[in-house]
Amino acid sequence: MADEPGSGVPRIDPAELSRRLGADVAEVEALGRTGARVDPAAGDVPGQVRAQAARIGFESPVDAAAQSLRHIAELPAGERGSGSPIVPYHAAAGRTVAEGEVVAHSGGRVVFQRVAPVAAGVTVRLEAAVRVTADGDAWLDSFGWPLVETDAPVYAFNGSRAGYLAEAIAGLRGDGPFDQAMLMVFGTALGDDDDTARRKELAGLVAERPGRLAAYMSQAETYAESVRANGPYGACLYRSALESLFENYLGSATFSLVDQEDLDDLDEELREQIPEADALAPEAMPPGTPVQHWWWSLAVRV
Structure with a gap:
C-alpha cells in the first residue's frame, strides 16, 4: 500500500490491484452464473426467469464483484457468510429470484422481492431486478434493498x-x-x-x-x-x-x-x-x- 504524493490518500500498488481483481473475477466465474436464456414469445417470462435462478448473475464479472462488496451489508447477517461476499451475495440473489414475489414486470425487466428474517421481530425486504434482452438473455441488474417503490417497509x-x-x-x-x-x-x-x-x-x-x-x-x-x-x-x-x-x-x-x-x-x-x-x-x-x-x-x- 502506498500514498498518493501530497494527498495522504492510500494508493494500492497496481500489481496488488491486478491480483485482487483477478481473484475476484475467478471467484465470480466459478459460480457458474453465466446468464440464462428465456423465450419472450413463449410467455410467463417471470416464470422462465425463476426456473433458472441458479444461473442468473451480473453480465460483467467485475461488476458482480463490486456489487457484492457494495451491497452485502444490506443482507441479514445470517446470509452474509464469513469470508468473501461474492458467494453469499449471489446465493441470496438467486434465492430471491427463486422464492420471491414478482412485484414488477415491464420493459424487459422483472423485479422479485423476498422478505428475510434479520432478528427476532425484524425482517428486511430484499429485491432482485433481472434484465431480459430482446434476444432472450437474462442478467441480474441489481440486488439488495428495494429500488422499486412498494407499499411495504424495507425493514419491518x-x-x-x-x-x-x-x-x-x-x-x-x-x-x-x-x-x-x-x-x-x-x-x-x-x-x-x-x-x-x-x-x-x-x-x-x-x-x-x-x-x-x-x-x-x-x-x-x-x-x-x-x-x-x-x-x-x-x-x-x-x-x-x-x-x-x-x-x-x-x-x-x-x-x-x-x-x-x-x-x-x-x-x-x-x-x-x-x-x-x-x-x-x-x-x-x-x-x-x-x-x-x-x-x-x-x-x-x-
Missing part, C-alpha cells in the same frame, strides 16, 4: 424496544456485524415501550469499539454522497441509527467518539443531495421514526 420492526436492545448488546458482545447492531439501536427509538435498563451497557460496548463506529460513520457518508445514484434510503437509515445512538445512549459523550465537524458535514450532504434524488415511498420510513429525524421528511415526498 414488530418486536419490542427491550428485545432490540438485547439483540444489539448480544451482537456487539459476540462481535457480530456492527451495522446490524446499529439497526437494532434504531429499532429501540421506535414506539413507546421504554425499557432503558441496559442502555449504559450498550453505550459502553460502543465506546469500546471506536474504530467500528468510525467505519459506520464513513459508510453513512458514502450513502449520503451516492444518494442521487442509489436513492436516499441507506443514507436515511444510517443517519437515524446514528441519531438514535447519540440521543438515547451516548448523550454528552457523543463527541468524544465522533467529530462534530464530520457529523455537520454529513448533515450538510444530506440537505444538499436528498432533494435532488428520487423520492422514497411513505412506507419506506419505519413507523414510529422520531419526528426530529428530518432527513426522512426530505426523502419522503408525497
